Structures are given as C-alpha cells and as structure tokens.
Amino acid sequence: MPDWQGIRAQFPALAEWTYLNTATYGQLPRCAVEAASAHFARRDARACADHMEWFGDMDRIRASIGRLIHCLPSDIAFIVNASTGLSLLLSGIDWQPGDQVLTLEHEFPNHYYFPAGLRHRGVEFVETPWERFHEALTSRTRLVALSTVNYSTGFRAPLDQIAPLLRERGVLLYVDGTQSLGALQFDVQAIQPDMLAVHGYKWLLAPNGAGFLYVSPSLRPRLDPNVIGWRSHKHWRNPDNLHHGTPEFSPDAEKYEGGMLNFPSLYAMGASIDLMQQIGPEAIERRVLDLAGQTRALLARAGADVLSDSPIVTARFAGRDVSALAQQLQRSRVVVAARRGNLRVSPHFYNNEEDLDRLEQALAAAVGFGTRF
Secondary structure, three states: OOOHHHHHOOOHHHHOOEEOEOOOOOOOOHHHHHHHHHHHHHHHHHOOOOHHHHHHHHHHHHHHHHHHHOOOHHHEEEEOOHHHHHHHHHHHOOOOOOOEEEEEOOOOOHHHHHHHOOHHHOOEEEEEOHHHHHHHOOOOEEEEEEEOEOOOOOOEOOHHHHHHHHHHHOOEEEEEOOOOEOOEOOOHHHHOOOEEEEEOOOOOOOOOOOEEEEEOOOOHHHOOOOOOOOOOOOOOOOHHHOOOOOOOOOOOHHHHOOOOOOHHHHHHHHHHHHHHHHHOHHHHHHHHHHHHHHHHHHHHHOOOEEOOOOOOEEEEOOOOOHHHHHHHHHHOOEEOEEEOOEEEEEOOOOOOHHHHHHHHHHHHHHHOOOOOO
C-alpha cells in the first residue's frame, strides 16, 4: 500500500485547508514546483544556450504521458487548455449542411460554445440525456463530444459502450479527460477515441497552461494544424537551417504545436505525472473511488440527495442555496464547489478520512443535522 500520509506531505496547502475541490483545481505537489523552479534556475545558469535540449525533455514527458494512457509518444501534442484541442478538431472537419454534433446534457460549456459558431455552415448541435443517446445518434451525426466525467453532475459516460458503436458508424469521438485523468485510469487502446484532450490543472496536479492532446494515427493525416509556426516543418530541430517555404508537416501529433511551448508548466506537469506513476495509477484510482464512496455516505447522512457515483460527488440539499452553502463551508476552511444547483465534492488521493470528518463537522454546523460529533 502506498504511504498516503507521506505522500500528503507533498502538498503544503493541505496543512491549513480541508481541500475537497480537485474538480476545480488540483493542488500542486512540491516536486512540480521544484521542477518548474529548476527550469528557471537552468535558464540563469546556461543563459538559455541549451534551449533546444528542452524539447528533448518534452519528448520524455510525452513518453510519460504515453505510458499513463497507453499510447506512443508520437501520438501526443502539448496544448495550453482543452479548448485548444476541441477548436482544432471542430475547425478541421469538412462540415456539410445538415451535419450534427452530439453531446450529453449538462456538458462543460466548451461543448456548447464552439458548435454554436458552426450554425452558419448548417451544422446542428444536439444535446441529449444519456437515456436517449442512442435514438439521438443519426446518419447525420459527424461528431460526438463527451467528457469522461461530467463537471456538474459527476456522470461517468460509458465510453466502452459508446466508442465501438461510433466506430461502426464512422462517427468521430472527441473525449475531454480533464475531469478524471489523474484520478481514473484511461486506456486509449481500449476506447480508441479520435481525440483526447486533457488540461492538467485539475486531477493531473499541474499548473494552468499545461495540457496535452492524444490524436489518433488515423485522424492525423486528415486533420491539418490550425496553428502554423516555426516548428510546423518536420525538420524544425535544425534551427541553424530552418526551412523557408511551404512546410511539410510531421506525421506525429507534435505538428499541432506550431511554436514554442509553456516549458515551466510542462516540466511541472511531468513531475506530477512521474509522482503518480511512482504511486501507481491503479492504487490512485482505488484510493480516489474509496474516498468518493465515503463522501457519498456522509452527504447522505447530512440529508442530501446524492446524484453521482464517480470521483466528482454531487448532491442536492432540498431548499438550500448550494452556492451559499459552499461559501459558508469555505469560511470554515473547507473547500468544495457549487455547480448548477449541485454541491460538488471532489477528493483526490492526497485527501484522507480526517478531511472527510472535517467536512462532515462543517456540514453539521451549516445544515444542522445530527452526527456522531
């Protein structure tokens, strides 16, 4: 068993806060901060003379990501947020009038905003509850865009059922893994999405601006980059003689990066991923799901209607303004969130049973239910 208490020492904010809100922000481990700081110190020590070596470090981080989600490093491109990945895909499809984009109800706003901009091209945006997903899928469906776990309800889409059905129909599958990767395991070989986008600032415990795309080998030849820069030509690693003229793109996913990278944040994300690999993704998933199960039980004891069975635990309190409730809990240094009428509690592996006890005590004071305390 991992030494969870020892691992918790990597997260200094937890000494002063009961933090149960990883679905909004993950806490940075000390090793991630040290990795970013080491990059800045290296800039000073080497005067950036070794800047091309930084890209070699990024390749090692690609390999770490590949081990985490079971793909090749060449399948990975770095992005600054998940919106960048979805925009790349939506802008690269040869849309025809009558085409449809399908998503599930209550999805993250990304999945609503950009498709609305395609209406002038005759593309229809369709939102459906999971119970009606199969009937909403038609011959006009070109793309299904889903999150691994819903940000507001905690619903965990059955991608293992959805993905084979879409492949049979020739429908593209875009998956946003931001709300689970780092807590739950994800195997791209099993699911085979066309694109997986992850912003690492939540469950991957990275700074903002550190994220990645998995782009399937079958999609890459059909999807042109929408950012063109000095790294677009396949021989960009020879900066002494950069290509002048029309770029010839690499077959690898890095062709979608275009230019310079957010090195400090990516070094930090790489350190967080290394920490997770050392702990073990299976052990992390077991720990997160166990804490989520305990959270559901305590919320039920508090009189809530518990809605989800994923790492994002959501609940409703009859007659309660959950936004006001979340603010009241934060005044007690217990951090949770409110999303669209749901109280959202999202423990990660760095949390423990004492955190849940403090949440229960704070809820008891806020909503007046009886507990063992």
